[in-house]
Structures are given as C-alpha cells and as structure tokens.
Amino acid sequence: MATDKSNIQLVVNGILNENPIFRLVLSMCPAVGISTTMMNGLMLGVAVLFVQVFSSVTISIFKNVIHPRIRIPTYTLAIATWVTVIDLVLAAYMPEAYAKMGIFVKLIVAFAIITMRLEMFACKESVNASFWDGIGMGLGFMAGMMAIGFLRELLGLGTLMGYDILGFKPLLFFVLPCAGFFVVGLMMAFFNYIEIAYKKAKRA
Amino acid sequence: MRSNESxxxxxxxxxxxxxxxxxxSVFIFGIQTLIITAISVISCVAMEAISQKLLGRKVTIKDGSAVIxxxxxxxxxxxxxxxxxxxxGAVMAIYIGKHLLGGIGYNIFNPALLARAFLLATFPVAMTSAWLPPLQDSSIFHYMGTSIDAVSAATPLAVLKEQGLAAFTESFGAAPNIYTTFFLGWRPGSIGETSGLLIILGGLYLxxxxxxxxxxxxxxxxxxxxxxxxxxxxxxxxGDPLLAVLSGGALLGAFFMATDYVSCxxxxxxxxIYGIGIGALTVLxxxxxxxxxxxxYAILLMNPVSSVLDSWFKPKRFAPPAPPKGGGK
Amino acid sequence: MKNIMTRHFLTLLLLFVLPGLAQGQELVMDKGFGADNEIIVTFSQAVDQDEAANTANYTVYEEPDPDIRLQVKEVILASDQKSASLLFSEPLNTTQTHVVTIANLVAPQSQTTFSVAKSYLGYLLGILVSAMLINNFVFTKYLGLCVFFGTSKRKDTAKGMGITFTIVIVVSAIMSWFFYQFILKPFDLNFLQIVIFIGLVSLTVQAVDTVLRKVNPALFNSFGVFLVLVIANCVIIAVPLILADNEYNFFETFMLSLGAGGGFLLALYLMSSVRERMDLANIPPTFKGVPIAFIVAGQFALAFLGFSGLQIF
Amino acid sequence: MKDIITIIIRLTLSCILAGIVMGTTLIFTSNAKKHNEHANEQKTMFGLLGYTKDNPAPESSAIHEAYRYVVTKDEALSVGYLVPLADKGFTFITIDLDGNFLAANPVDISQALVIEEKERNKVIGAALGDDTSLRYADKTIIVTDNGQRIAYLLPGAFPGFKTFISMMLALDPSFAILGLEIMEHEEDPGLGGEIEQDYFKNQFKGKSFAALKKLEVVKTPIPTDFLKALEAKKSGMSEADVAAIKEQYMDKDIYALTGATISTVAVTNGAKAIVKKFAYRISILDNVLKEQQIAVPF
Structure with a gap:
C-alpha cells in the first residue's frame, strides 16, 4: 500500500499537519527541557532529523527481511545505532554544542516519534517515500523546537541565535526551565485557536 | 463554604x-505599601474582568475574590x-492560575502564592533584596524616591539563616524585647506579614x-x-518556637492562605494532615x-495534595461506587 | 572483578553490621562534624588532659589531599575528659572525608587514626530524596513527559503506571550498572552505552511481562498494559546514562533508580488527582486536553522550585 | 522451531551490521575527538594567558605539565610528581607528607603518550614496583618563556549549587590571578549560569595572592562603572579607563551574582582553595627540585 502523496506533500505533512511536537504531541521532553535558545532547538533538530531519516531509510530497505515477531527490537536497534553515530560525531566535531545538549542527544533513542514513524510509515512504504517522510518529520520537529526557542530566547534573554536583538532582558522567567511548560502549553492553545477559527471561516 | 451566608x-x-x-504597614514601611497594594488590587480586578470577557464568561468582579x-x-x-x-503577578495569578483552569472555585494552586513563586523566579533580585528597615521617627513619605539599594535591610529569617543566631539577636534586639517587636510588626519583611497581632485578630474573627x-x-x-x-x-x-511562628509569613499563611476554600x-x-504537611515543609x-x-512554597506544594487527602478521607456514605477494577484503562 | 565484588560486600557488611560490633573496643567511640569549623570526638575512656589539649599532637587532612594539613586552632576537652572538640582556623569542607591522627593520646609514641565523614547512609538517602523531590525527573529535569501526559488522566492508571515503572527502572538500572561496571568499562566499550542500555530495558520489560503473567495473572491484568509504554519513557534510559556518567556504585545506583521511579509515581499521582478534579471545570475550548495539562504541569514546576537548593544531609 | 532459528539468525545479522556501523564511526571520530579536545584545552589555555590568533604566543614560550599522584606504599602515604626533565625523558619524584624528598625514579614514556592517563599509570606503576598503589590527583601546567616561568594553569572542580563546576585558573608566578575560565557546569540558566559571563569571571582578574586569601562574597549589586569595565568587550570602554576603574576595585571582594549567592560563593571558595593548595605544593616541589638538583625545563 504505497502512499499517493508526492515528496513535497510528505515533507509539508511532517511540518504542518502532523507536526511531531504540536500536533502529534510526541517528544515533549526536549521541547520543554532544552528549548531555551533557538540554537539549541536547531542543533537537536539536526540530530533528530539525521536519526529519523537514516533509521526510516534503513527500515524501509530491510522491510522485507525483518521478521514480524522481532519488529520492535529491530527498530530499537536501528535507532540506537544511528543515535550512537550522531552522538559520537557531535561529541567529536562540535564539543561545545554537544555539551549544551547534554543527555538529550542520547535520549533521542527513547523519542516516541521516531519509533512511531518506523511502525506507521517506513515499514510499509518505499525507500524514497520513507526518506521524504523522515525529512518532513525531522524538519517538523526542528521547526517546533526552533519556534519554542525563538519565543523563549527573545522574551527571556532578548537575543536570537545568540545575537542581541532587544538589548535588554525582558523576563528572565522565560529561560528558566519551568517556563517551558507554560510556553509549550500556550503555543499549543494558540494553534488550536487558529484551527478552530480556520474551521469556522471555512464553514461560513 | 458550609455557612449559609453568601x-x-x-x-x-x-x-x-x-x-x-x-x-x-503604611506606618511601618511608608506610603508606598499602599500604592503597591492599590496597583495590585486594581490589576487583579482588571485582569479578572479581562479574562472573563476573553473567555466569554459572566463578569463577577463584585464578589471580591479578585480583591483578596x-x-x-x-x-x-x-x-x-x-x-x-x-x-x-496579577496576570499569572488571575489569568493562568485561575481562569484558564475554569475560573472561581477551580484553581488548583493558591493564585496569590503562584504569583509570588513566579515573581521570585523572574525577579530574584528585587524579590530578595527590596526589604526596608521599619521607619522610626521619619515620615511615611521617607522612602519615596530613594534608591532601594541604599536602604535595603535583611529580613530576620535571612539573617538567621545566613549569619546565625548571634547576628540575629544583635540586629533585632535582645530576647524579651524581640517578641514584642515582632508581635507588633516593627521588623523588616513583606508588606502585610509583619504584625502578628493584627493577623491573629483578623484570623480569630474569621x-x-x-x-x-x-x-x-x-x-x-x-x-x-x-x-x-x-x-x-x-x-x-x-530552637525558638515562638520566634519561628512570629517571623516570616507563617501567621499570614496559616490564617489567610492555607485556608483558601478552593485549594484546601x-x-x-x-x-x-494538610496543616501538618505545610508546617513540616515550611520548616524543611x-x-x-x-x-x-x-x-x-510549602502551601503551594500541599495544594495539589488536598484533593488526594479529601479522596482518602471521604466520608463513607458520600463515596461514589468504586470504579471497575482491572484492565487499567 | 572479584576484588570489586568483595569490596562491595565488605562495604555492605561495614554499613550494617560493624557499627554495632566495633563500639566498645576502639578508643574513639564516636566522631562527627560539629559547627562549620569543628570536629567532635568521643573517647571510650578518659584521656590525658595535657596531651589531648596539645594541638601539636593532631594531624588532620582531607582524604584526597594528604599533603595539605589542616590547622587545628584549639582543642577543648570536656570536663569528664571523654570528649574533645577540635576547632580549626578555617571552615571545613564537610563533603570530604577527613582523616585525623592523634599522637601520644593513650601512651607515649602511640597513634590513633580515624576518619570523619558525613554518614554514608545519609548520603544515600540524600540521593534518594534528591532524585525524588529536589531534582524530580518530571518537574525539574523534564524527562518522561510523553508518558506523563498520556497516563495522568485517571488516578488508577497513574498508580498502575507509576508502580510498574518503578519496578522496571530499579531492575533495569541495576542490570545496567553491572553491565557498565564489568563489561563496558573494562573493555573500553563505552560507545555501546546507548544500545546496551536500551536493550537491557527491553529485556527487563519482557522479563517482568513473562514473570508477572505466570506468577500473578491478576496483577498482570492491571499492570500489563503499561509495560509497553515504559520503554517509550526517557527517564528509564536517562537513569543508566546518569549513573554511568557519575560513576555511581551499587547502592547509589539503587537509590537513584528508586528515587527516579518514586518521583515519577509521585508526580503522576498528584497530576492525575488534579486532572480528575479538572474534569468538572469549564476549561476554555482551545486549552482543553493537553495544553491545559502543560499549564498545570508548569504550575507544579513553579511549586517544586521550593525544593531547589535543599540539602538535607 | 524453524521460526526461532530464523529469528536468531536475523537478529544476529542485524546486530553485526549495527556493530559495523558503530565501530566504523568510532574509529573515524575517536581521533578527531581527542584532537578537538586537546585543541579546545589549548585554546582555553592561551585565551587565559591573553594570546589570540592575532597575538600568538611567542616562539620562545613552552608549556610543561606536571602530574600529581597520591602514592600508597606499605600503608604509608606520599605524594608523587611526574615531571619532565630538562634533557629529555620524565622522572617521578616522591615526597613524603612533611615535604621531604623520598625518591626519584626515571620513567620511560614519550611526550605524545604522557597526556593519556592510562599510559602514564602503566609506566609509573612499572617504575615503582608492584607493592605501591597509585591514584592520579591532578595536573599543573607551567608556562615558560625563555626558561622563565610566566604562568601556572590549574584545572580544578568543586561542588556548585547543582552539580560540579569545573574550571581552569591562570596564575602568574606570584600566584596572582591572571584569569579564570569555567569549563563545565550545570547551574540554572540566568541565575547561577551567569558564572560563565565575562562580568563575573573578570572580577577575579588581577587579584593578588594576599587579596585572594581573604576574598569574600558581598551581596550588594555591582557598581555600574565597574560592570562596564568588566564587560569592556561589550561596552567598548577604552583600555585606560578600564585599567583605572579596575585599579579602584582591586582590593574589593567579589560581588555576588543576583539570585545566585550559592554559586558565587562556590566559585570563590573553589578558586581560593585551589590556589592555596597549589601555592603550598609548588613551594615544596621547588624546594625538592633544588635540593636534589633535578634539572627541569620550568
């Protein structure tokens, strides 16, 4: 049962309709934990994008030889392998960014979004479609993380990507860890509001 | 709640x-306590009206809960x-702490305390250093327009914690004297928490x-x-139990905040048990x-426990039929 | 390998058996930190007044720095000559073990050496309380949120999930510790951490599943559904990673995992009782469901800030 | 049964595949990691000494490392230093707890391998014999220019508000602080996390050993002119002004970070303890080196 969506549709789907953070409500831990700056969001987004794309493609390639009874362990193994790879690479080549993200890079292995995409998409679809779906999901995650990071960095530190924008620090609260909950909650409500308004407008 | 009055x-x-x-407090710290209280009350009432309008509810600012x-x-x-x-603080307390959760009667945490925790996290400097020494003979306009850094004083509890008992007695007077001072309220502290006497009187009346x-x-x-x-x-x-009760916000918290109908x-x-929990966490x-x-923080931490406690000690005759066991979901 | 095992066994013995036996025979009966620049020693017999008060007889150092002697300013002997208070010219760093040697105390040319440290049991309890409250994994470390929001709708579900999770995390963390200590570290296989730990977690879940199904089917019926969810909880993989990072020993590992599980159970239970109450409330439609759960979790996190900086032991 | 066999075969195969992928990555990255870590450390070191890309360290300067160990032999403790010799090679000097020289054992290790703890432990263990046990404590980096000491670099770690704070201190030969860099910490962002900001770190710059010993933390806010001087990079203050203002505050205590007194006190006391211990140790080591006429390049 191949998907009838084009590559672009798959990517857009991942970013908007099935955004992992705001729509599927998966992988919330990093969204709250390390979204204090846009840079952090971008970095972890890149790591997740890498893991998602590579494990999607891997599973899609081997989908016919994976025994159905050991499906989940195989997925886990594939994800863990690619997480190890990105972990080693980041530790070697970008030690500073790696230190900022701390334990969260390794925790990608337990992100529900990746396993879910493998189970729902990659194990049924072609390599090409899985690749684009992986890109979409990864970009969707990255976009979500960066959106939260944008708000928190701008409101908390008055900077964006490390550059001083406002010149002062409006509300320290937003970079404090507990603010992550409020920002994510309010952003979700905001998207719900848009959706409801959109539906109303459509009906009218 | 149990009484028949409205x-x-x-x-x-x-x-x-x-x-x-x-x-x-106006006589202890000066006229600006009145200004801060007025701003706080006005913004809470305004926030209440705005929230209720935004969420399409009936505006009930006359009931006085926002004023409290x-x-x-x-x-x-x-x-x-x-x-x-x-x-x-008013935005946090009224909009996020109260109306998003369903309005009056549905807040889980005490809104005022939530506002304080939020302010303490956001403005750690102002919230921990803007204490004023009590006015002695100067007029109530004494502190108006002066820079706070120049006059700030440490609260008794902070002195006790960071410098020990000796420094404490030195700065707030000898033992018998200190209780009367604290009882009447002539000590540094938050605006409304200093006078043990008036708070106890108010609480006893309630x-x-x-x-x-x-x-x-x-x-x-x-x-x-x-x-x-x-x-x-x-x-x-x-330890000195009497001083512990008189210092800090213990009395105000006990009579006016821990007893908040909705969150207790x-x-x-x-x-x-709720009171014991708050007391223990406070001392900890x-x-x-x-x-x-x-x-x-002690009251905030015990707030969510209150519904757990109520469900544990529910009178048998009011208990609803037990939910079906097994299956988990 | 065997050495380490024996050492752990001995520590266990020391912890629980020896304190009772050792007393009465040793000269030093009790010792501990007093005020911030004080060590208090209690002797089993009266000691010589002059020798005990002579600061030159004392050598004190922190265990990792044996060459740096700490200056004993004054020794105050109690009137019964059985307890002494050693005052130092500078505050002591009580996180370190201090080694004290007193010369000439019982007989000329004799030496009495003992070490003073904060109680190890207190330290272990500190790890437990820290993982449970001060650094609660949900409210201050922001881990395990997917499962947290997913299973905190009903109290029964929350209890089931919390207990299952605690059992699995304790078992898997202990297994991970053994693997890390005896396989990954000696053979330089640290890069396999992620694969091994996640594998061990799946294995534990499978094992608990099988055992529970056979031994107690009723319990399995109520907890079985949560077992799959446990794997998707990042706390369960974070704990082994943390203990590998910090080189925790066996007891510390046990306490950390117990604290993580207990903290998760606590957070889940409180959240679920709050959410059950919120069912009755008139929540704005845009906030219904997950957004309001986030807002409430944020309020919990604000309240949990009260624990920050708490040092119990 | 057949099912189980295929499952086992396939699982084994996938494990082998995964192993190959991870192993290859490890081989490719491990060297780069080591290199980057080393380069990072070097960059921090030079940064602390005021050398940058445009202002590189002079050719005549050199970096020497001395490694300190705690040695246990027959239940007696002593301190050991692995130091380079002026004419090639290394020697391991043991000194008893009172600062008296015990022994100097030549150690056979190359300059490239000495930075790896495992290699060091192996060769020192071989040189001392089986009945001693070793514990690596810390290292000191000594920077020389034409054979004259110009700075010491001391890495150290101590408990902060949340977890350990690790930092590197640069001292001049009279133990005055040249600079301080926070390497790792997990303090709260915006509160204790501010310890990594220039305005905090620069407060320590230029404090003499005598001033450092008495250094306290005060809870008043930083005066604005001092803050500007501390953040000279940001505020663009002229160097002369900066020097004048800094001179004015030279004997002052450390101003606590707002809302993070505990972190501030931790860093201040940590720096104090590191420098005090080091000053004591280096004087003993120097004495022993002089007495025994061991020629070292620093």
Whole structure:
C-alpha cells in the first residue's frame, strides 16, 4: 500500500499537519527541557532529523527481511545505532554544542516519534517515500523546537541565535526551565485557536 | 463554604480583616505599601474582568475574590519592589492560575502564592533584596524616591539563616524585647506579614464567624513551632518556637492562605494532615532549603495534595461506587 | 572483578553490621562534624588532659589531599575528659572525608587514626530524596513527559503506571550498572552505552511481562498494559546514562533508580488527582486536553522550585 | 522451531551490521575527538594567558605539565610528581607528607603518550614496583618563556549549587590571578549560569595572592562603572579607563551574582582553595627540585 502523496506533500505533512511536537504531541521532553535558545532547538533538530531519516531509510530497505515477531527490537536497534553515530560525531566535531545538549542527544533513542514513524510509515512504504517522510518529520520537529526557542530566547534573554536583538532582558522567567511548560502549553492553545477559527471561516 | 451566608459577604469580610495590617504597614514601611497594594488590587480586578470577557464568561468582579487575591499578592512581596511586579503577578495569578483552569472555585494552586513563586523566579533580585528597615521617627513619605539599594535591610529569617543566631539577636534586639517587636510588626519583611497581632485578630474573627475552621492554622503553626523547637537550634530541642511562628509569613499563611476554600481540603481530618504537611515543609525549606522563607512554597506544594487527602478521607456514605477494577484503562 | 565484588560486600557488611560490633573496643567511640569549623570526638575512656589539649599532637587532612594539613586552632576537652572538640582556623569542607591522627593520646609514641565523614547512609538517602523531590525527573529535569501526559488522566492508571515503572527502572538500572561496571568499562566499550542500555530495558520489560503473567495473572491484568509504554519513557534510559556518567556504585545506583521511579509515581499521582478534579471545570475550548495539562504541569514546576537548593544531609 | 532459528539468525545479522556501523564511526571520530579536545584545552589555555590568533604566543614560550599522584606504599602515604626533565625523558619524584624528598625514579614514556592517563599509570606503576598503589590527583601546567616561568594553569572542580563546576585558573608566578575560565557546569540558566559571563569571571582578574586569601562574597549589586569595565568587550570602554576603574576595585571582594549567592560563593571558595593548595605544593616541589638538583625545563 504505497502512499499517493508526492515528496513535497510528505515533507509539508511532517511540518504542518502532523507536526511531531504540536500536533502529534510526541517528544515533549526536549521541547520543554532544552528549548531555551533557538540554537539549541536547531542543533537537536539536526540530530533528530539525521536519526529519523537514516533509521526510516534503513527500515524501509530491510522491510522485507525483518521478521514480524522481532519488529520492535529491530527498530530499537536501528535507532540506537544511528543515535550512537550522531552522538559520537557531535561529541567529536562540535564539543561545545554537544555539551549544551547534554543527555538529550542520547535520549533521542527513547523519542516516541521516531519509533512511531518506523511502525506507521517506513515499514510499509518505499525507500524514497520513507526518506521524504523522515525529512518532513525531522524538519517538523526542528521547526517546533526552533519556534519554542525563538519565543523563549527573545522574551527571556532578548537575543536570537545568540545575537542581541532587544538589548535588554525582558523576563528572565522565560529561560528558566519551568517556563517551558507554560510556553509549550500556550503555543499549543494558540494553534488550536487558529484551527478552530480556520474551521469556522471555512464553514461560513 | 458550609455557612449559609453568601460567598460575596464572606469575601468582603476577609477583605475587611486584611485592611488593619495594610494600614499598619503604611506606618511601618511608608506610603508606598499602599500604592503597591492599590496597583495590585486594581490589576487583579482588571485582569479578572479581562479574562472573563476573553473567555466569554459572566463578569463577577463584585464578589471580591479578585480583591483578596490582589491584597494577598501585595502582602507577600517586599515593600520596596518596582510597581511593575504586582501587575505581572496579577496576570499569572488571575489569568493562568485561575481562569484558564475554569475560573472561581477551580484553581488548583493558591493564585496569590503562584504569583509570588513566579515573581521570585523572574525577579530574584528585587524579590530578595527590596526589604526596608521599619521607619522610626521619619515620615511615611521617607522612602519615596530613594534608591532601594541604599536602604535595603535583611529580613530576620535571612539573617538567621545566613549569619546565625548571634547576628540575629544583635540586629533585632535582645530576647524579651524581640517578641514584642515582632508581635507588633516593627521588623523588616513583606508588606502585610509583619504584625502578628493584627493577623491573629483578623484570623480569630474569621474563625469566630465560622468562615474558616481552626484546624489548618492550628496544626500548621503547631507543627512549625514543634519542629523548629526540635531541629532549629544548635543542638536538638533548643530552637525558638515562638520566634519561628512570629517571623516570616507563617501567621499570614496559616490564617489567610492555607485556608483558601478552593485549594484546601474540606474534610476535618484531612485539614489537620494538610496543616501538618505545610508546617513540616515550611520548616524543611527554612532550615535546609535554598530560601530563607518556606511558607509560600510549602502551601503551594500541599495544594495539589488536598484533593488526594479529601479522596482518602471521604466520608463513607458520600463515596461514589468504586470504579471497575482491572484492565487499567 | 572479584576484588570489586568483595569490596562491595565488605562495604555492605561495614554499613550494617560493624557499627554495632566495633563500639566498645576502639578508643574513639564516636566522631562527627560539629559547627562549620569543628570536629567532635568521643573517647571510650578518659584521656590525658595535657596531651589531648596539645594541638601539636593532631594531624588532620582531607582524604584526597594528604599533603595539605589542616590547622587545628584549639582543642577543648570536656570536663569528664571523654570528649574533645577540635576547632580549626578555617571552615571545613564537610563533603570530604577527613582523616585525623592523634599522637601520644593513650601512651607515649602511640597513634590513633580515624576518619570523619558525613554518614554514608545519609548520603544515600540524600540521593534518594534528591532524585525524588529536589531534582524530580518530571518537574525539574523534564524527562518522561510523553508518558506523563498520556497516563495522568485517571488516578488508577497513574498508580498502575507509576508502580510498574518503578519496578522496571530499579531492575533495569541495576542490570545496567553491572553491565557498565564489568563489561563496558573494562573493555573500553563505552560507545555501546546507548544500545546496551536500551536493550537491557527491553529485556527487563519482557522479563517482568513473562514473570508477572505466570506468577500473578491478576496483577498482570492491571499492570500489563503499561509495560509497553515504559520503554517509550526517557527517564528509564536517562537513569543508566546518569549513573554511568557519575560513576555511581551499587547502592547509589539503587537509590537513584528508586528515587527516579518514586518521583515519577509521585508526580503522576498528584497530576492525575488534579486532572480528575479538572474534569468538572469549564476549561476554555482551545486549552482543553493537553495544553491545559502543560499549564498545570508548569504550575507544579513553579511549586517544586521550593525544593531547589535543599540539602538535607 | 524453524521460526526461532530464523529469528536468531536475523537478529544476529542485524546486530553485526549495527556493530559495523558503530565501530566504523568510532574509529573515524575517536581521533578527531581527542584532537578537538586537546585543541579546545589549548585554546582555553592561551585565551587565559591573553594570546589570540592575532597575538600568538611567542616562539620562545613552552608549556610543561606536571602530574600529581597520591602514592600508597606499605600503608604509608606520599605524594608523587611526574615531571619532565630538562634533557629529555620524565622522572617521578616522591615526597613524603612533611615535604621531604623520598625518591626519584626515571620513567620511560614519550611526550605524545604522557597526556593519556592510562599510559602514564602503566609506566609509573612499572617504575615503582608492584607493592605501591597509585591514584592520579591532578595536573599543573607551567608556562615558560625563555626558561622563565610566566604562568601556572590549574584545572580544578568543586561542588556548585547543582552539580560540579569545573574550571581552569591562570596564575602568574606570584600566584596572582591572571584569569579564570569555567569549563563545565550545570547551574540554572540566568541565575547561577551567569558564572560563565565575562562580568563575573573578570572580577577575579588581577587579584593578588594576599587579596585572594581573604576574598569574600558581598551581596550588594555591582557598581555600574565597574560592570562596564568588566564587560569592556561589550561596552567598548577604552583600555585606560578600564585599567583605572579596575585599579579602584582591586582590593574589593567579589560581588555576588543576583539570585545566585550559592554559586558565587562556590566559585570563590573553589578558586581560593585551589590556589592555596597549589601555592603550598609548588613551594615544596621547588624546594625538592633544588635540593636534589633535578634539572627541569620550568
């Protein structure tokens, strides 16, 4: 049962309709934990994008030889392998960014979004479609993380990507860890509001 | 809640009980306490109206509940803070703490305390250093227009925590004298928490009218006194229980915040446990924690426990049929 | 390998058996930190007044720095000559073990050496309380949120999930510790951490599943559904990673995992009772469901800030 | 049964595949990691000494490392230093707890391998014999210019508000602080996390050993002119002004970070303890080197 969506549709789907953070409500831990700056969001987004794309493609390639009874362990193994790879690479080549993200890079292995995409998409679809779906999901995650990071960095530190924008620090609260909950909650409500308004407008 | 009188009347009585400490605070710290309280009350009432309009509910600012929240926010912040703080506190307390959760009667945490925790996290400097020494002979306009850094004083609990008992006695007077000073309220501290006498009088009046019961204040203050006596001194059983009750926000918290109808348990037995929990957490944070005062966080931490307590001690005859066991979901 | 095992066994013995036996025979009966620049020693017999008060007889150092002697300013002997208070010219760093040697105390040319440290049991309890409250994994470390929001709708579900999770995390963390200590570290296979730990977690879940199904089917019926969810909880993989990072020993590992599980159970239970109450409330439609759960979790996190900086032991 | 066999075969195969992928990555990255870590450390070191890309360290300067160990032999403790010799090679000097020289054992290790703890432990163990046990304590980096000491670099770690704070201190030969860099910490962002900001770190710059010993933390806010001087990079203050203002505050205590007194005190006391211990140790080591006429390049 191949998907009838084009590559672009798959990517857009991942970013908007099935955004992992705001729509599927998966992988919330990093969204709250390390979204204090846009840079952090971008970095972890890149790591997740890498893991998602590579494990999607891997599973899609081997989908016919994976025994159905050991499906989940195989997925886990594939994800863990690619997480190890990105972990080693980041530790070697970008030690500073790696230190900022701390334990969260390794925790990608337990992100529900990746396993879910493998189970729902990659194990049924072609390599090409899985690749684009992986890109979409990864970009969707990255976009979500960066959106939260944008708000928190701008409101908390008055900077964006490390550059001083406002010149002062409006509300320290937003970079404090507990603010992550409020920002994510309010952003979700905001998207719900848009959706409801959109539906109303459509009906009218 | 149990009384037959209208909610509105109860609320305005509580407001009336909060007025004497406010008036006294003007004479202790100067006129700006009145300004901060006014800003706080006005922004809370305005926020209440705005939230109710935004969420399409009936505007009920006349019932006085927002006025109480506003007064309490002002009462638990230092007297020298910038005027912006109570406004932000009002947004947190009324919009996020109360109306998003369903409005009056549905808030889980005490809105005023939530505002204080939020302000303390956001403005750690102002909230921990804007304490003022009590006015002695100067006029109530003494602190207007002066830079706060120049006059700030440490609160008794902060001195006790960071510098020890010797420095404490030195800065606040010798033993017999100190109790009267603290009882009357002539000490640095938050705007409305300093005068033990007026707060106790107000609280006792509320108990006399049956608006609150004695269970929470008694068990909370008792626990604070007992635990401070046991662990608060250099050696075991040498702490000063009376001072522990009189300092910080213990009395204000016990009579006016821990007893908040919505966020405290309804059952007598659970109220006693609730009070003991608050007292124990207060002493834990005061003695071992990162903050000199723990009443605010102790009440916040016990707020969500209140519904758990109520469900544990539910009177049998009101118990709904047990949910079907097994299956998990 | 065997050495390490024996050492752990001995520590266990020391912890629980020896304190009772050792007393009465040793000269030093009790010792501990007093005020911030004080060590208090209690002797089993009266000691010589002059020798005990002579600061030159004392050598004190922190265990990792044996060459740096700490200056004893004054020794105050109690009137019964059985307990002494050593005052130092500078505050002591009580996180370190201090080694004290007293010369000439019982007889000329004799030496009495003992070490003073904060109680190890207290330290272990500290790890437990820290993982449970001060650094609660949900409210201050922001881990395990997917499962947290997913299973905190009903109290029964929350209890089931919390208990299952605690059992699995304790078992898997202990297994991970053994693997890390005896396989990954000696053979330089640290880069396999992620694969091995996640594998061990799946294995534990499978094992608990099988055992529970056979031994107690009723319990399995109520907890079985949560077992799959446990794997998707990042706390369960974070704990082994943390203990590998910090080189925790066996007891510390046990306490950390117990604290993590207990903290998760606590957070889940409180959240679920709050959410059950919120069912009755009139929540704005845009906030219904997950957004309001986030807002409430944020309020919990604000309240949990009260624990920050707490040092109990 | 057949099912189980295929499952086992396939699982084994996938494990082998995964192993190959991870192993290859490890081989490719491990060297780069080591190199980057080393380069990072070097960059921090030079940064602390005031050398940048445009202002590189002079050719005549050199970096020497001395590694300190705690040695246990027959239940007696002593301190050991692995130091380079002026004419090639290394020697391991053991000194008893009172600062008296015990022994100097030549150690056979190359300059490239000495930075790896495992290699070091192996060769020192071989040189001392089986009946001693070793514990690596810390290292000191000594920077020389034409054979004259110009700075010491001391890495150290101590407990902060949340977890350990690790930092590197640069001292001049009279133990005055040249600079301080926070390497790792997990303090709260916006509060204790501010310890990594220039305005905090620069407060320590230029404090003499005598001033450092008495250094306290005060809870008043930083005066604005001092803050500007501390953040000279940001505020663009002229160097002369900066020097004048800094001179004015030279004997002052450390101003606590707002809302993070505990972190501030931790860093201040940590720096104090590191420098005090080091000053004591280096004087003993120097004495022993002089007495025994061991020629070292620093």
């Amino acid at each position: 909610v509105e009347k109860i609320m305005w009585t509580v407001v009336a009980c909060l007025v004497p400490p406010l008036v006294l 929240t506003g007064m309490l926010i002002a009462f638990i912040i230092p007297p020298g803070v910038p005027y912006l703080l109570p406004v932000l 108990i006399y009218r049956g608006y609150i019961t004695w269970h929470i204040p008694a068990s909370m203050l008792g626990t604070i006194a007992l635990l401070t006596w046991a662990f608060g001194g250099e050696t075991t059983f040498s 348990p309804t059952n007598k037995k659970s109220q006693l 944070i005061r003695l071992k924690g990162g903050y000199p005062e723990g009443v605010c």
